[in-house]
Amino acid sequence: MNRQFALVLITVAAVFAATTAIAQQHRPYDQIMKDVGVTWASLKKNLDSNSGAAAAEDAAKLQGLFAEVQGFWHPSTRTTPSISPSGRKKALPPLAPQPKVTT
8 A cells, every 4th residue: 555655655755756857848939929920810719709708718719828928038047147226326337427505
């Protein structure tokens, strides 16, 4: 019984690890946008035919696709360092001397 439990536990862990690894891979942008086009056409057809349930499914799918596109353009891990607005003032010198304003 313990041997079977351990085997099942290892199998579940392996499947979970494989699923996580696959989910982190990004699809090419053109494939995502092709799915957006197909889903948009289906949503338009369902809205025109007053099919609310199917339209809701298409809208939810579009929301997921747009989130995937956003992940494509704004990855969570940046390879280039970013400069905060306060750090930008320190990093870039002024182009010309600033005139003093007296009031």
